[in-house]
Amino acid sequence: MAQGKIYVSALEVAERAGVSRSAVSRTFTPGASVAPETRRKVVEAAEALGYHVNQLARGLMRNESGIVCLIVSDMATPYRSSLIKALTQQLQNTGKIAMLVNTDRSDGSVDLALRQAIRYRADASIILSGLPDKSIADLCLKSGQRLVLINRNDDQEGTLKINLDDREAAGRVLTAFVRAGCERLAFANSDARTPSLMAREDGFVDAARAHGLDVIVERFGGTTYESGKILAQKLLTRSLRPDAVFCATDLLACGLLDAARHQFSLSVPEDLCVAGFDDIQQASWSSYDLTTFSQPVEAIALEAVSWLADEMDPAVRQSHSSRRLHAELVWRGSIRGG
Amino acid sequence: MAQGKIYVSALEVAERAGVSRSAVSRTFTPGASVAPETRRKVVEAAEALGYHVNQLARGLMRNESGIVCLIVSDMATPYRSSLIKALTQQLQNTGKIAMLVNTDRSDGSVDLALRQAIRYRADASIILSGLPDKSIADLCLKSGQRLVLINRNDDQEGTLKINLDDREAAGRVLTAFVRAGCERLAFANSDARTPSLMAREDGFVDAARAHGLDVIVERFGGTTYESGKILAQKLLTRSLRPDAVFCATDLLACGLLDAARHQFSLSVPEDLCVAGFDDIQQASWSSYDLTTFSQPVEAIALEAVSWLADEMDPAVRQSHSSRRLHAELVWRGSIRGG
DNA sequence: GCCCGCCTTGCAAGCGTGTGCAAAACTCTC
DNA sequence: GAGAGTTTTGCACACGCTTGCAAGGCGGGC
Structure with a gap:
């Protein structure tokens, strides 16, 4: 495949169509004034030659790259x-x-x-x-x-x-936990301290407090599956084991769920209720079957x-x-x- | 934020540095000849003005957009x-x-x-x-x-x-199945019939035949978790249930694993051996713990x-x-x- | 038939850059 | 200090496109 001269320019199209270069340009500019007959000739020539507007040049002129x-x-x-x-x-x-x-x-x-x-x-x-x-x-x-x-x-x-609406969402999951009869609440977070993660945490803690409940908050690592497992270690080895954990993220929740089941032999939701956030694909997989919030x-x-x-x-x-x-x-x- | 005149051009840099515009251009072109002193002045001016080479223009000239x-x-x-x-x-x-x-x-x-x-x-x-x-x-x-x-x-x-080396990989997993004592082999594929998927299938079937074994091949849908579940239905409801399934993809394997465990109450690997392909993150999650091939x-x-x-x-x-x-x-x- | 207004078209300037070419500046040697 | 050789530099053109401007074409109303 030869290197030089691969792309067709508007000039060549213009020559073939027997019009000026401006006409070609206008044909491919929405809203520009060009007679139907001219447009037809240009489009035809462009098609035959395999012409594509050079967006680099257009961006240069228009000061708008797309x-x-x-x-x-x-x-x-x-x-x-x-x-x-x-x-x-x-x-x-x-x-x-x-x-x-x-x-x-x-x-x-x-x-x-x-x-x-x-x-x-x-x-x-x-x-x-x-x-x-x-x-x-x-x-x-x-x-x-x-x-x-x-x-x-x-x-x-x-x-x-x-x-x-992270805060409000956190409130809604708290209601669900309370309705399920959970009493020892926990929040599992990464320590990235991203605004949205912190909003979920704060919203959950505040809502719990409004119900007269305390929340154990644990933060660790990034928002990954592995962090979820470690958070499970931290939370589930406590003398007073939580019976409900809201995880800041589905990935954390998956890790926590796996650890709870396989390492601590807990049943979900009987022994432990869990909620996540994001509604990633894996949340719907039957090994997790995770109640969560969908990101729109x-x-x-x-x-x-x-x-x-x-x-x-x-x-x-x-x-x-x-x-x-x-x-x-x-x-x-x-x-x-x- | 004003719309017009935001980007600095090489000309402005040149004026401020007291050199020609070419000098600016050459300063930012690797391998171009420019005196150290000139370069210093240019870089200084560019920094002060917040100059960034316009890649659109450069691409236009060089006929190479990057x-x-x-x-x-x-x-x-x-x-x-x-x-x-x-x-x-x-x-x-x-x-x-x-x-x-x-x-x-x-x-x-x-x-x-x-x-x-x-x-x-x-x-x-x-x-x-x-x-x-x-x-x-x-x-x-x-x-x-x-x-x-x-x-x-x-x-x-x-x-x-x-x-x-899809075909060879398939051969290796067959060896593993045989060594594990499996006798009723199956291959779970999507019916996208992508070259690589078919290579795995063919490689597996051929390797099995070389061992005097037959393979039940089932194809369905795209390479998704859901397809994996359906493939499990098709394979595990057979009168002579397979005791080893090679899935063309980890996603298929995850779906198949979940169905095998939760719908058919099978234990893996005791009742059923499973292998996948891709080594996606989820393959290492403890709910799956999937033997698979890593994509490099x-x-x-x-x-x-x-x-x-x-x-x-x-x-x-x-x-x-x-x-x-x-x-x-x-x-x-x-x-x-x- | 003439004038006015509208649509269409070509001309040419310009967008910001790279680079060949020749002039200029510098370095070195004798 | 002169001449040869090597850098360095500026000029000007090119890249492919958009668009303001003015000229051309056309039709309608008088």
Whole structure:
């Protein structure tokens, strides 16, 4: 396959169609004025030659690349990957395209990757990274990008913040535990101290207190299956063993469930009620059958993308810059008396 | 945040540094000739002004965008998402950036998204989509992109094909089953009939035949957990119940395991030996503890990205255009006598 | 028939960058 | 100090596209 001269340019299309280059350009610009007959000739020539608008050049002129940058850590995690999927799908629907930046490595490579993204003049960035790297957000904003923050609560100007009703959800699960007759409550958290995780924790503790109940809170590691197992060790070896655990995340819940059953030989939900958060695929697998809260992934993606598509003036955008979505409780078998 | 005039151009940097614009350009072009003193002045000015090379313009000039397009279906799947993660990481390491194209929808939107990617003049595409859409590959190639196919065996010119030793792996798991004393073998497959899935099936059947054993083959649905459950129904309700099942995929295996235990009350590995393929996270969870083959995700990513980085001449590239990697058997508790 | 207004079209400038070419500056040797 | 050789630098063109502007074409109302 020869290297040089692979792509067709608008000029060649114009020559073949017998029109000017501008006509070709206008044909592929929605809303531009071009006569039906001219358009037909251009489209025909373009098709024959295999012409594709050069988005690099167009972005250069329009000062609008059509690229949206997804900045994400732990992207192989079930929840994150389903969010990425929904976002890319929605972006494609609106004619934009997703660029993926992995921020797992905490060394300079993150910064490097981000700078790389800025070089491409992305129109916007969507941050679904748990890391509280405020500097990342700053850099994006300073580059004139629009910014969407998912499950974070940085207080930035001109950004869209999407969050769930984590506190209220925590209250609802408490009610369920109480109704199931649980008395010794626990909350299993990672110690990442992400805003959303802490909201669930605080919401749960507060709701319990309102019922005159105390909560044992344990925090450990990242939000992983393995952390869940360790949290189970910490919680289930106590002299007064909890009979209900709300896990900040489904992954934690899965680890905790496995440890409870296989290491401590407990039955769920008879000996122990468990709830999680995210409604990842595995929560519905029959080994877990976990009662949990569903992340409205599609709604989040839709909200983010349509905000990006909006050509609102800054003032309006400002006032609409925060969205709270509802996390629906999904009843399964890990809490008594559904 | 004002809309106009956000990005700094090389010209402004040049003016501030008191040099020509070319000097700025050369400073940020590796290997270009520029005096140390000039470079210092330029870097200083660039830093002060917050200058970032406009990759759109650079791509336009160099005819090389630095973008690599990841074309993927079922991206929220554990295996796929871990591969995406590895690939984006590797790409970032070599200064390239990943663009994500979701091909789940089988309507025209796929084609649209792909066309979108072509418009960005991606240097290469990596296809990890199970779909046998040969037209996609053709379109990429015709646009002069380099192409990497993972776990597919289309016979295209000038592409890199990365596969595993699926057949051999299947042989190894058969040996394990035989050594465990299993006699009634089965293979659980999706009916996607992807090359790699079929290679595992054929390899298993052939190896069994070499041992004078027959294999019950059952195919159903996509490679999902739910399909695994259904395959369990089909296999375990037989009059002569299999005592060993090789599942084409870990997801299938998880579904099959859950059904075997919870619906058929079988013990694994006592009543039934099970093996999977992919070594997804969940395979190591104690509810599954699945013996399986690990996908060398990092190695695959490394192979793909370094092939893309290579400036080999076409002839050499041609001869190196197919790589077979080794899938290592990961021993866990779902086969007797590890 | 003429004038006015609208739709369409071509021209040309510009977006921010890379790079060949020739001039300029510098280094070194004799 | 002169000349040859090597860097370094600036100029200007090119990349493929959008778009303001003005000119051309066309039809309608008088």
